[in-house]
Amino acid sequence: MSEPFYITTAISYPNGKPHIGHAYEAIAADAMARFQRAKGRDVRLVTGTDEHGLKMVQTARAAGAETLAYADEMSGYFRQMCDDLNISYDAFVRTTEPRHKAASVALWEAMEVNGDLYLDRYEGWYSVRDEAFYDESELIDGADGAKLSPQGTPVEWTTEETWFFRLSKYQDKLLALYRDHPNFIRPESRRNEVVRFVEGGLKDLSVSRTSFDWGVPVPGSDGHVMYVWVDALTTYMTGVGFPDREGDWARFWPADVHLIGKDIVRFHTVYWPAFLMSANLPLPKQVFGHGFLLAKGEKMSKSLGNVVDPMALAERFGVDQLRYFLLREISFGQDGSYSEEAIVNRVNAELANSFGNLAQRTLSQIFKNCDGALPRIHGHTDEDQALFDTVGTAVSKTMRTAFADFALSQAAEAWISAVFACNAYIDAQAPWALRKTDVARMETVLGTLYICIAQLAVAIAPIIPESSGRLLDQMGIADELRTYDAIATHWYSPLAESEFRLEQPKGLFPRLELSGEA
Template structure:
């Protein structure tokens, strides 16, 4: 029996089209999900859109649309993004779905039953224009002593009826939980921030709004809608059946890991666990806050005009090139920088020149010198053994170990080292020269390379699933071998003896070039 693995992205807020950050998160999460599947785990991968809340309402109004229509449209862009980027999510959830409303109301009732909800008044500085409350410390002094919001809009002291969640009650339980589960918040820098924040004291949380109605209705208080975060976080459990006692629910909760951006760590490491404690449900095992992507080292913003559409990048360079770049170049958990030049350099060096060319030269030699039939092995030399051992170790031990640490860039780094070793081996063995001097030795060398390349292709599937599959198809590697446990088994001889014949090899990773028109989108 394989241990279930439940992983989620954050549930994206779709008041705009997906940006590169959404793509990055989806890709990273997908790579982990794919790895776990290939590692024999039973995986559930959930993503989706968080469509309630004030901002959606405002955005729709600004566009002169119905909020519902905007949500439908925007959510569809996120769904398309997942399809385009080869995101292997099992469920794409929308918080506007009926079952989700039911789940949110169910968790609400649990919080209420725990005595953690009470009706009170929310008081604060409210900006009518922003339709938002601001903390005293955020305000600035305008002309004539008028207090202004960070957006420069006037604010006034306002009182609103609101349900409150007794977050303060969970201050110590949360701290205890962090201490007892050191892996709960990662990376460590995020954990430090969270612990300090909680140690600083928790105030009860306003968890309902009456100022707008785009949300989940509070049971028994129909003029209130639930605070969007309470509703959004609930997606992680409604996605797999909660409140019903479904098979998925029993199998997959608690989640193995929530992959989120560093900007929403608090919601996932303070509010969410507190809600779950109150509801009497187990807590997720890990929350991982990844970094942001910077454009040439600068924050992306609309005013700088450096916001990049991930779909454009995928179209320009290819889905797998984009996936590879992001996972290889950005150390997971830290901020990363990207630029068209960086993508091109990385992908050309690693995928086209090193790995792609390795596959191409090897398969071409087999195609030309063996009529495409997989060559026989006439006894391995020490060099062959050393290469097989190196590649086998990388594939079966090092890459999985880095994946368990969610260190994808390091997994790809060791993968590249194995690729380098293969290229060095080709040059030393020079099978093209052996063709005349020692044909049997040439066959053994090519067979050794074939095995290594197949293993490397199997290992790299989580990162570049489309290209890896194409290569493995060209090589005739059976589906049941394409995983981490069977990659190193003895599948080669049966395949060769079965008479498999490769066709004229096709290059998989074309060398990329800078688009001729630079800055056309500006």
């Protein structure tokens, strides 16, 4: 049986429609999932929506809607975004589902059995927007003297009866976790921030609310609903069948990686492992906090009017084109910026002019000069072998290592460098001229390019799956050859023996234009 791999996105809060940051995270997680599948692993990708909490109640009320009806509508937009962006999720979990409530109650009861929950009174600062509690020492002063959270969101003084979780009990265990498993939090800059926070001392955490009832009811405690982060984090276990300890749970838990934004690292690396320790459940292997996506260098916000609908970008430029740009342009884990100009320039230069044009002119010559039959190779020259070595190193070593290390932009960079090498090779070998002087050499050159293009199409498929799939279909590449193991071998023989014949090739990437261009 193939080795399991479990990856999750953050569970999106649907108090508004998805923005480009949600799309970026989903695309990155999907590329990682597709890469692991191409390695032959049994992959589970889970995403979903976190629909409880006071913020949802207030947003629904402002929209004149019932909270559940509003959650139904907004969650639908997130699912549609995933479908439209070709996100290959295996489960989409909503926190309002009965199966998720059962999972949350099971986690709560396990923490209670361990003696880590107690009833007391909470007085302190709370941010409705962040659904988070903050210590006085963490607050910052706003422009008008008002207190703000570290994220710059409004806070209010809250007093109510609440259940507390003995977070302070787990301070030393958490520090030991970070020390003994240095890759539990990545990248390193996020790990350092969390370690400093925990070393500063942990206070017990308020984990229930009585001021509203939109949430998972606390078992045996009328009037209390679970703190939204207890509920939301449990989604990762709901997605693999918890509280059932058999089946998918036994196969996939603990998660290999939670992929999240850097602004919610604390919840995932302090609260979440402490909850799981309390419940005597295995901890996820890694939490990766990626950076923010900036619009022309500015953080997106409704007040600035620069929040972008990712589906408008996908419709304007193409799904694969958007996926490629985001993962190629931004060093994963760091903040990155985008603009329409940058998308157009990157996609035209690399997908249209380089890879698309390489495939089009190679396949067109095979169709025209070889009657569509796969060209035979009549012995390699040093130039041929050098190209095989360059492409082979890129797809079988550099890209595999980069993908496995979440260095998605480095994987794309290695890929495009190999594409450039193929273009330099076809220009130097000039098969269109060889047709008149040395047909056997022409066939060798085109056969060499055919193999390299197929390898490159398989290797980049996690990032541009639809375009790669169309190209591989045109080229007659069988499904069993569309894996990372296959492209690591010399695979010309099964192609040559397939008796496949090319049809007139179709272009992959039409050139993009900026708005207003002729």
